[in-house]
Amino acid sequence: xxxxxxxxxxxxxxxxxxxxxxxxxxxxxxxxxxxxxxxxxxxxxxxxxxxxxxxxxxxxxxxxxxxxxxxxxxxxxxxxxxxxxxxxxxxxxxxxxxxxxxxxxxxxxxxxxxxxxxxxxxxxxxxxxxxxxxxxxxxxxxxxxxxxxxxxxxxxxxxxxxxxxxxxxxxxxxxxxxxxxxxxxxxxxxxxxxxxxxxxxxxxxxxxxxxxxxxxxxxxxxxxxxxxxxxxxxxxxxxxxxxxxxxxxxxxxxxxxxxxxxxxxxxxxxxxxxxxxxxxxxxxxxxxxxxxxxxxxxxxxxxxxxxxxxxxxxxxxxxxxxxxxxxxxxxxxxxxxxxxxxxxxxxxxxxxxxxxxxxxxxxxxxxxxxxxxxxxxxxxxxxxxxxxxxxxxxxxxxxxxxxxxxxxxxxxxxxxxxxxxxxxxxxxxxxxxxxxxxxxxxxxxxxxxxxxxxxxxxxxxxxxxxxxxxxxxxxxxxxxxxxxxxxxxxxxxxxxxxxxxxxxxxxxxxxxxxxxxxxxxxxxxxxxxxxxxxxxxxxxxxxxxxxxxxxxxxxxxxxxxxxxxxxxxxxxxxxxxxxxxxxxxxxxxxxxxxxxxxxxxxxxxxxxxxxxxxxxxxxxxxxxxxxxxxxxxxxxxxxxxxxxxxxxxxxxxxxxxxxxxxxxxxxxxxxxxxxxxxxxxxxxxxxxxxxxxxxxxxxxxxxxxxxxxxxxxxxxxxxxxxxxxxxxxxxxxxxx
Numbered sequence: 001x002x003x004x005x006x007x008x009x010x011x012x013x014x015x016x017x018x019x020x021x022x023x024x025x026x027x028x029x030x031x032x033x034x035x036x037x038x039x040x041x042x043x044x045x046x047x048x049x050x051x052x053x054x055x056x057x058x059x060x061x062x063x064x065x066x067x068x069x070x071x072x073x074x075x076x077x078x079x080x081x082x083x084x085x086x087x088x089x090x091x092x093x094x095x096x097x098x099x100x101x102x103x104x105x106x107x108x109x110x111x112x113x114x115x116x117x118x119x120x121x122x123x124x125x126x127x128x129x130x131x132x133x134x135x136x137x138x139x140x141x142x143x144x145x146x147x148x149x150x151x152x153x154x155x156x157x158x159x160x161x162x163x164x165x166x167x168x169x170x171x172x173x174x175x176x177x178x179x180x181x182x183x184x185x186x187x188x189x190x191x192x193x194x195x196x197x198x199x200x201x202x203x204x205x206x207x208x209x210x211x212x213x214x215x216x217x218x219x220x221x222x223x224x225x226x227x228x229x230x231x232x233x234x235x236x237x238x239x240x241x242x243x244x245x246x247x248x249x250x251x252x253x254x255x256x257x258x259x260x261x262x263x264x265x266x267x268x269x270x271x272x273x274x275x276x277x278x279x280x281x282x283x284x285x286x287x288x289x290x291x292x293x294x295x296x297x298x299x300x301x302x303x304x305x306x307x308x309x310x311x312x313x314x315x316x317x318x319x320x321x322x323x324x325x326x327x328x329x330x331x332x333x334x335x336x337x338x339x340x341x342x343x344x345x346x347x348x349x350x351x352x353x354x355x356x357x358x359x360x361x362x363x364x365x366x367x368x369x370x371x372x373x374x375x376x377x378x379x380x381x382x383x384x385x386x387x388x389x390x391x392x393x394x395x396x397x398x399x400x401x402x403x404x405x406x407x408x409x410x411x412x413x414x415x416x417x418x419x420x421x422x423x424x425x426x427x428x429x430x431x432x433x434x435x436x437x438x439x440x441x442x443x444x445x446x447x448x449x450x451x452x453x454x455x456x457x458x459x460x461x462x463x464x465x466x467x468x469x470x471x472x473x474x475x476x477x478x479x480x481x482x483x484x485x486x487x488x489x490x491x492x493x494x495x496x497x498x499x500x501x502x503x504x505x506x507x508x509x510x511x512x513x514x515x516x517x518x519x520x521x522x523x524x525x526x527x528x529x530x531x532x533x534x535x536x537x538x539x540x541x542x543x544x545x546x547x548x549x550x551x552x553x554x555x556x557x558x559x560x561x562x563x564x565x566x567x568x569x570x571x572x573x574x575x576x577x578x579x580x581x582x583x584x585x586x587x588x589x590x591x592x593x594x595x596x597x598x599x600x601x602x603x604x605x606x607x608x609x610x611x612x613x614x615x616x617x618x619x620x621x622x623x624x625x626x627x628x629x630x631x632x633x634x635x636x637x638x639x640x641x642x643x644x645x646x647x648x649x650x651x652x653x654x655x656x657x658x659x660x661x662x663x664x665x666x667x668x669x670x671x672x673x674x675x676x677x678x679x680x681x682x683x684x685x686x687x688x689x690x691x692x693x694x695x696x697x698x699x700x701x702x703x704x705x706x707x708x709x710x711x712x713x714x715x716x717x718x719x720x721x722x723x724x725x726x727x728x729x730x731x732x733x734x735x736x
Contacts, residue, residue, distance in 0.1 A: 001031060002128050005054070007043060007062040008036040017117030019358045022303060028125045033057070040066060047077060054081055059128075059135070064093035064110070082106045088135060092116040099139045109135050145184050146216045149209050152181055156206045160199060168196035225353070228270035230261070230291060232279040235312050236342050242270055246279040246287065253287060257294045258411035266301060272353055276340070277313040277320065288312075289326040290413060292335065296365055297416035306361060308353035311337045312345065325370045333364035371417035381511075383542035385409050386418060387563035388453040394573035399456040435581040436465040439588035443469050444497035446488065446524065447540065448476035448506045458501070461577065467584070470495070476506060481520060488524055492531050498591035499558070499584060500528055504541040516551050525555050533627065534593030538583050556631075558590075559583040592713040593631055599724050600627050606731040615655040619727075622648045626720065638711045639693045645719050646690045652726065663687050674729040679722050681706075686719050 006025075008014050014036055018025055025034050035043045044067055046052035054060060060078060067074050075091075082089040088107040092115075100110040120141040127133035140147035156174075163169055174197055229240035237243055244264050248256045265273075273295065277288040292309050295301060311330065313320065317337050320327035330337050334356040338344040356365065373382055385405055392402040409415040443462070447454050455471040462469040472491055476484060484506065492500075504521035505511065513519055525537050539552050539560040552560050561580050564573055600623060603609070609620040622644050629640050649667055658669040664687045671679055688703035689711055699707045708715055 002058040002131065002133070003056055004032045004059045004061060004125065004128060005057040006032060006034045006036070007040050007060075007066055008034070009040050009063055009066040011037040013113070014117060017114065021118050021122070022306075022358060023119070023122045031125055031128050044070060044074060047074065054087065055085070057087070059088045059090060061090040061092070061116075063113070064091040064096070079108075082108065090116075090135060090138065101136070101139075107135065109138065111139055115139065146213060148181060148184060149213045149216065153206055153209050153213065156202060156209075160202065160206075163199070166199065168198050169202060171195060171197055174202060225271040225349075226269055227272050227274060227349070228265070228268050229274045229276075230279070230288070231276045234278065235276050235340050236345065239342065239345050240274065242268060244268070246276075246291075248280070248287070252411075253290060254294075254413050255411045257291055257413075258298070261291065262294065262298055262301065265295070265304065270307070272308045272310060274310045274312055274345070277311050277315070284323060286320070286324050286326060289320075289324065289329060292329055293326060293369065293371060293413055294416065296329070296361075296369075297371075297413065297420050299416075299419070303355075306334065306356040308355060309335045310348060310353075311335065312340050313337055314340045325372065328369050329365070332368045333360040366421060369417075371414055373414050374412065382414070383563060384449055384452070386415065387542060388457070389415075390564040391457050391573050391576070392453055394577075395457060395460050397453070397457050397460045399453065401451060401456055402453040405453050435578055436462070437467055437581050437584035437588060439585050439591075440466040441468070441498035441588040441591050442495070443467050443499045443501060443584065444472060444491070444495060445469070445501045446472040446506070447501075447503035449503070461580070467588070470497075481507065481523070484520070485524070485527055489527055489531065492528055492535070496532060496594065497535060498594065499536045499538060499587040501538045501540055501561075502528075504539055504543065504552075504560075516548055522552075522555055525557065529556060532594055532597050533631070534590070534595070534597035536587035536590050536593075538580070538587060558587045590631075592717055593627065595717060596630055596720060597627050599720055600624075603724050603727055606727055608727070608731045613655075615651050618651050619648050622651070623723075630716070638716060641716055642686070642690055642693060642711060642719065645723050646686060648723055649686075649726075652730075671726055674726060674733075676725060676729060679725070682718055682722050685715070686722070689715075 014025075025032060043052055047054075048070070060082060062075075062078060064075070065071050078089055081087060083106045086106060089109075091108070091110045092113045093110070094113045096110055096112045099112075099115070100108075102108050116138055118141070120138050123141055124133055124135070124137045127137060134144060136144040136148060159169065159174065227240055227242060229235070229237060229243040230246055231237055231243060232246045244261065246261070275288040275291055277286055279285075279287040279291075288311060292311065295307070295309065296305055298305065315323075317327070317330050320330065320337075329335050334353075336348070336353075338348050385408065388402065388405045389409060392398075392406075445455065445458050450471050450473065455473075458469060458471070472488065474484075474487055502521055502524060504519055505513075506520040506524065510519050510521075516522060521539065521541075525539075528535050528537060533556070537555075537557045539549075539557050540563060541549060541552075541560055542563040543549060549560050549562070559579070561576055561583070564576065603623050604620065608616050609623070626641055626644055629637050629644065634640065649670070650663075652670060653666050656670055656673060658666050658673075660666045660669045664684055667683045667687065668680055671677065671683065684703075684706040685708055688699055688707040689709075691703065692699045692707045692709065697709075
């Protein structure tokens with residue numbers, strides 16, 4: 001199969017034109033590589049460096065001004081490549097008003113963007129699949145042969161009219177006017193090549209073209225619209241040859257419509273759909289209006305979604321609107337209401353109805369209807385199921401849990417409405433690969449709905465990254481808060497993750513809880529921090545209330561991620577994954593705080609720090625600030641921590657005096673006093689670095705190889721461990 005390359009820098013324009021023409025370019029991925037939505041920039045860079053393979057394409061199509069300052073260079077590259085390799089080049093632009101075709105050196109076509117992005121493109125791509133395409137289809141659509149022939153006839157008549165004498169006409173002047181006829185598989189009356197051609201022969205050739213044009217123009221006869229009726233034997237069914245009986249026998253209405261009724265509708269050929277508004281023994285159920293919404297919102301119906309719908313009712317529009325908000329559909333374009341009578345139905349048959357345009361669908365239908373959430377679903381349930389579907393679709397996750405979630409919601413009218421109202425951002429022909437965290441570490445995921453697809457989504461996100469990911473696989477159902485806390489505490493204590501991704505609501509009674517401090521996720525976060533305050537927490541929430549979410553920062557979290565929420569149009573899965581990656585990197589960069597916290601807690605429990613000794617009281621106060629400083633947003637927190645460690649050692653020198661002169665010598669002597677001799681280099685680094693920081697970057701020559709100008713986490717851990725070692729040695733003495 002031939003392959004087409006399309007280069008477009010204006011993705012919104014392409015999407016608008018394709019939506020208007022109802023063409024899904026993604027469905028032509030076997031014949032078309034669509035470089036747009038940022039992907040065209042990658043192509044430009046490769047092409048300018050001669051690393052892009054144009055050879056695989058039979059047709060190269062590009063926006064004529066796609067690359068700003070690089071545009072002239074790129075167009076020259078395309079033209080030279082097409083000429084050298086006998087490729088067909090097609091250029092489109094909004095500034096082109098007249099189609100231009102030339103096949104002298106190589107085939108090139110230039111046309112207007114709106115002409116290109118039309119049903120003509122679909123025709124061309126379909127023909128490419130069948131290996132019977134012609135680029136003139138892009139200009140003229142299905143009438144391309146007639147246009148070519150008609151233009152040739154016009155050109156010949158102009159030539160004959162402007163040729164003032166009866167002398168023969170130069171062949172070159174004649175042949176250039178009919179060059180496009182070569183594209184049509186038809187043997188016209190031949191004119192032998194000679195230097196000049198008699199006008200009579202040219203006239204006979206023109207008449208032959210006229211005969212061929214008449215053959216290409218079929219005689220159209222008016223056709224009667226095909227009608228389809230959906231009924232329950234409560235209207236005059238004899239007026240319709242094509243009909244479907246509504247036969248719901250218990251069960252869910254949405255499932256019946258999606259899995260049974262719509263399949264019947266797909267198999268029928270019709271131009272207008274008639275639906276009785278009431279299809280059950282309870283008129284107020286108005287199942288006919290529900291069906292009308294399903295038809296408009298079901299993507300699997302494709303073009304039939306836009307078909308004209310006629311509601312047959314025993315009530316008027318005002319009464320129906322008073323009974324149900326679903327009646328708002330009656331005020332949208334392409335939906336009509338008539339009385340349930342033979343006369344009204346027969347009269348309506350004489351009216352010509354047109355299907356909806358994409359513009360009408362968006363502005364007249366979607367903007368006017370109201371589809372309410374199912375009565376048995378909470379806002380949290382809806383948001384969670386919606387988010388699983390959106391995130392899984394974006395990452396192309398296809399597991400059993402994700403499929404079950406999708407099967408559950410796919411038939412629901414409310415979710416069909418959400419999909420139409422808030423479509424997921426479409427990925428380009430390059431599969432989107434989310435940014436992965438670059439820092440190593442352990443991540444634990446805690447969510448009561450982990451088994452519904454969330455764990456699979458995170459598994460896919462963390463695949464091939466440096467992160468060790470685990471899910472807290474626990475059956476939350478029918479468990480009380482104390483049981484859950486006990487199990488989470490045990491898991492955290494045993495595994496000590498670096499980062500916990502934690503759902504905000506883990507219990508059923510959270511769904512109606514308005515106080516943030518009473519939410520189970522907050523209580524779990526507090527429990528985790530009590531085990532080790534250095535464990536970093538990222539909150540995951542289906543809430544759309546920013547006021548509530550911002551309060552989460554009061555509980556010492558790294559940040560929060562919003563699950564995709566129907567009411568949050570600006571929160572896309574792509575943005576959520578980027579934020580998640582950024583927060584994970586931030587959290588994993590702080591994983592050393594876990595060790596700092598553990599060391600600080602161990603030091604503060606030493607017996608010497610419980611004594612009434614004034615120096616040890618001072619040391620306890622200093623140690624108690626280390627984690628707080630490092631866990632803060634202070635700009636110079638590393639410096640302050642170094643000064644704290646240094647000051648603590650100075651206090652120890654006061655408690656254990658030495659006759660040594662320099663600070664370094666005093667510290668070494670102190671450590672040696674308690675048989676610690678393996679920290680001399682670290683002591684030197686600490687003293688030199690402290691002096692460097694305290695004296696505005698100045699240091700002695702002896703510190704040249706010891707000073708650490710930019711102390712990092714590893715330095716802090718080493719020096720704090722060094723301090724812990726000396727304090728533990730002192731504490732272990734019989735009479736410290």
